[in-house]
Amino acid sequence: MATFEFKLPDLGEGVAEGELVKWHVKEGDLVKEDQVLCEVMTDKATVTVPSPHAGRVVKTHGREGDMAKVHQLLVTLEMEGGAPASQGAPASHGAPAPAPSPAQAAAPAAPASGTKVLATPVTRRMAREHGLDLAEISGSGPQGRVTKADVVAALEGGNGAPKKNEVAPQAARPAAPPVASGKGDERIALRGLRKKIAEKMVRSKFTMPHFAFVEEVDATDLVALRTRLNSQLAAAGDGTKLTYLPFIVKATIAAMKKFPHLNANFDEATQELVVRGEYNIGIAVATPDGLTVAVVRNADQLTLGELAKEISRLSVAARDRKLKMEELTGGTFTITSLGQSGGLFATPILNHPEVGILGVHKLKKRPAVKNDQVVVRDMMNLSLSCDHRVIDGDVAASFVYEIIKYLEAPDLLFLAMA
The missing domain is CATH 2.40.50.100 (RNA polymerase II/Efflux pump adaptor protein, barrel-sandwich hybrid domain)
Structure with a gap:
């Protein structure tokens, strides 16, 4: 054998x-x-x-x-x-493949100092995006390899890690000591999607200065329109059922056309805002493994019914771990909603390198003042988190109010889609 x-x-x-x-x-x-x-x-x-x-x-x-x-x-x-x-x-x-290129192999690099530094391409990119010199970071991996954890430690230290062979200064945020175990405790290793979520959230919070803007929406007319359209779809036997997300996606895209800097990524390497020509909207999906962002490509070109079907298809694929690479990458803006579990409001963490993320919160009947009268209306809150390096507070507020304009008068959406 x-x-x-x-x-x-x-x-x-x-x-x-x-x-x-x-x-x-x-x-x-x-x-x-x-x-x-x-x-x-x-x-x-x-x-x-x-x-x-x-x-x-x-x-x-x-x-x-x-x-x-x-x-x-x-x-x-x-x-x-x-x-x-x-x-x-x-x-x-x-199938046979050529030998890995220098960009693919975890080969040593030669920095300006002439000292060879061992690091993977992912670690090199992470260091480059944060303006760190790998030659000045002490590697904890085999043969002194610099790992992603070493780069994160350098970032947490404020001014980066010490140069090799130098005495480390007092870190601004010293590493936390191990947590002692007690009787009946269970330790769960951070693995798989949960680990990737943790790494991405840390990267986003360390890289991008977040701020949030929250406002309420009177969704009474939207609720009525959705109910009416779903009745018509059911009568036609189409099989499509509209949630509120397709309307929110369309309202967000309409607002982006007035505020295009929200439909953008920030290029850390070149320090440039890349305003995207396509509207590829990420939809956060809760799965048994953790939160996954599935991307609806060219969402502006889809009808409300097509959006509903695509969001449903991507959500099922995410939960079944069947999303393709192109359905996980290339997003220009993310919308996250927990539906009726959405609470009053939250401040979502940006999906790096996107510069904006919209949180959609619980829709419920609440007292509201309309024409100087207290009435019962269908109300919900929207929360927008932005990268303050490129998006100012007044732009974020105006963007949210533009979305609200279309949600409170949803007939305007059909004009915007014309």
Whole structure:
């Protein structure tokens, strides 16, 4: 019997490593060709890794929660007949691929000082976006490799980490001591999507100075319009049911056309605001693994009914872990709503590198003053968080009031969509 060494294939888009989220096989298992061996989470998505051949699993390399690099040994298979001892460096599904480029491999870099610094491309990009010199950060990884945790520690220290071989100054925010365990405690490792959410939230809060603006909306006419349209859709047997999100997406896009700087990303490397030409709206979806942002591409070109179907499709795919890469990337603005669990208001954290995120909160009947009379109306709150480096408070307020204009008089939406 020959053995076959299967290495983690190229994950695309310059991704050099991923977290081993879950093994689907164990040593001794018999696997078929294309059977899923494991799940690997990159900075962009969770991907399943199939077996290129049938055989018996001799050894799995790496534990759940470990980081696996592209072209790193993943599984040793025992095969019948003559099989190659090693796969080389194949792409996904076992197809041969060229050797990794310098951007893909976790190769050492030579900074201006001439000292070689070991770091992955992800770590290098993170340091570059924050204006940090890797040569001045002490690496805690093997052979002095600088890790993402080292970069975060440098950021938390205020002025960056000390240069190698220098005495570290007193950090502005010293590392927290380990939490002592007590009787009956349960420790849950931060892995998979939960870990990626944590990393992205820390990055967003450290990078972008947030501020929030909150205002209430009288949604009474919107409630009536939605009820009327859903009755017509039901009578036509269309099968489509409108939630409030399609209306909110359309109102947000209409407001963006007046305030285009909200439909933008901030390029940390060049310190430029990139005002996007497309309206790719991210919709935050609660899944068993954590919050995922699915992207509705070219949302301005979809009807209300098409938006409703696409949001529903993406939400189901997110919960089933079946979102494609293009459905997770390229967002220009995010909307997050917890529906009837949305509470009074919240201050959402920005979805880096976007410069705005809209929180939609619980819609309920409340007393309101209309024509100097206290009446019962369908009310809800909107909260907008922005990157204060590029969005001022008056622009944020005007943007929210523009959205409210379309939600309080929803017939205007049909004029805006014309």
